[in-house]
Amino acid sequence: MWARTIQGKTLTFHLAGIHNQNFLMRDEETGSFWQQVSGECIAGPMTGAQLERVHSDELTVARFRVESSAGQVLLGEPDRVGSYERDWEPGIDKLPTVVDTSDSLLPPRALVAGIVVSGQARAYEASRLAADPVILDELGEVPVVLWSGGGRMLRAFERRLDGKTLLLAPADAEHLRDAEGSLWDFRGCAVKVAAAKADDATAGPSCMTPVPVLWDYWFDWRAYNPETDIYGR
Amino acid sequence: MPSNRRPFVLLGLVALLVAVATLVTPLWVMRPFRPQGPTELAVALWVLRFGPWLLFAAGVMAVTALVRAWPGGWWRRSGAIVMLLLTLGAGAMSRVNVFEQMFAPLPAPRFADAAESGLPGEAIVMAVRVGDQARAYPVEVMAYHHVLNDVVGEAPLVVTY
Numbered sequence: 001m002w003a004r005t006i007q008g009k010t011l012t013f014h015l016a017g018i019h020n021q022n023f024l025m026r027d028e029e030t031g032s033f034w035q036q037v038s039g040e041c042i043a044g045p046m047t048g049a050q051l052e053r054v055h056s057d058e059l060t061v062a063r064f065r066v067e068s069s070a071g072q073v074l075l076g077e078p079d080r081v082g083s084y085e086r087d088w089e090p091g092i093d094k095l096p097t098v099v100d101t102s103d104s105l106l107p108p109r110a111l112v113a114g115i116v117v118s119g120q121a122r123a124y125e126a127s128r129l130a131a132d133p134v135i136l137d138e139l140g141e142v143p144v145v146l147w148s149g150g151g152r153m154l155r156a157f158e159r160r161l162d163g164k165t166l167l168l169a170p171a172d173a174e175h176l177r178d179a180e181g182s183l184w185d186f187r188g189c190a191v192k193v194a195a196a197k198a199d200d201a202t203a204g205p206s207c208m209t210p211v212p213v214l215w216d217y218w219f220d221w222r223a224y225n226p227e228t229d230i231y232g233r
Numbered sequence: 234m235p236s237n238r239r240p241f242v243l244l245g246l247v248a249l250l251v252a253v254a255t256l257v258t259p260l261w262v263m264r265p266f267r268p269q270g271p272t273e274l275a276v277a278l279w280v281l282r283f284g285p286w287l288l289f290a291a292g293v294m295a296v297t298a299l300v301r302a303w304p305g306g307w308w309r310r311s312g313a314i315v316m317l318l319l320t321l322g323a324g325a326m327s328r329v330n331v332f333e334q335m336f337a338p339l340p341a342p343r344f345a346d347a348a349e350s351g352l353p354g355e356a357i358v359m360a361v362r363v364g365d366q367a368r369a370y371p372v373e374v375m376a377y378h379h380v381l382n383d384v385v386g387e388a389p390l391v392v393t394y
Binding site (some may be wrong): 001002003004005010011012013014015016017018019020021023024025026031033036037042043044051054055056057058059060061062064065067068069070071072073074075076077080083084085086151152153 | 259263264265266268269274275277278279281282330332333336337338339342343344345346347348350352353354355356357358359360361362363365366367368369370371372373374375376377378379380381382388389390391392393
């Protein structure tokens with residue numbers, strides 16, 4: 001998801017092409033072409049410009065309702081209902097790929113969740129996240145936590161607050177607990193602050209900084225993050 | 234008179250070739266399940282960007298060919314007219330956004346309250362929050378349309394999948 005105001009112009013995007021199985025968009029206002037996955041302008045008057053990412057999460061509708069009771073959900077077009085598929089991935093898995101990944105450890109259509117923190121890219125296999133729903137990791141000296149809420153629902157955070165690294169472990173289905181006993185909810189915010197910290201009147205709203213997660217096929221993630229490594233491999 | 238016939242045939246054919254190339258190049262290069270090298274992609278995008286100019290040039294050439302063929306009698310006129318119509322046809326087809334024909338855009342998105350979306354609780358959405366406005370885009374809808382221009386709060390966003 002990208003902000004579409006850039007250099008003082010608000011752009012209107014259209015689907016306009018394919019680049020190695022990734023869509024290209026064209027904007028009406030300047031006629032430039034943009035890579036959908038990276039937000040980068042690759043042809044036209046705005047070549048080299050970079051759209052600003054807007055943080056978004058893949059959540060279940062149920063989770064979205066809990067977190068944003070006043071939120072709105074996009075409706076599909078009634079005459080396109082036949083084109084919408086809830087379980088389209090099994091079909092996609094069988095489609096051929098055009099990028100060679102034979103020199104790497106994963107098959108091209110392996111589903112991974114990718115993050116980039118302080119310039120370092122890392123892929124987490126879906127199977128790994130399913131087996132290990134809370135992963136404490138470190139990328140370029142930044143401590144992170146990946147927290148799977150089941151299936152595609154995954155959030156990642158920089159697990160430090162005020163320069164202090166949080167040692168998080170599952171507490172119950174809805175919370176993580178840090179070393180001092182504070183509980184953290186799935187939004188990455190402290191809900192029950194440990195007694196030692198509760199007296200601290202200067203403490204603001206305690207939420208960890210979210211890290212964008214991209215669910216992608218390994219071949220595609222690697223094409224746009226050639227230096228990526230794979231967690232646990 | 235061969236000296237008179239050749240230029241109009243040649244001009245008409247060049248016009249047709251330019252129009253067909255404008256139509257076919259982007260479709261050929263950017264067809265699915267095919268890798269796109271940097272140079273050919275650049276060529277395809279150049280053709281898309283400057284397509285209107287290429288087609289204008291092709292149109293001028295095709296009309297000129299018809300004007301030249303006109304005095305030569307009905308056979309030549311007919312030949313030039315056919316080439317002009319083919320040129321215009323290829324030109325018109327190249328102005329169609331094939332990708333938007335396949336995956337219709339959503340120019341006027343409609344929204345429901347979170348509790349009334351009609352989706353099962355386990356359906357996956359892409360959720361965004363700007364200020365105090367939260368919006369969710371079901372993956373099953375975005376995986377079809379792929380691109381949605383929206384405004385959340387005061388912020389113009391493009392949702393992509």
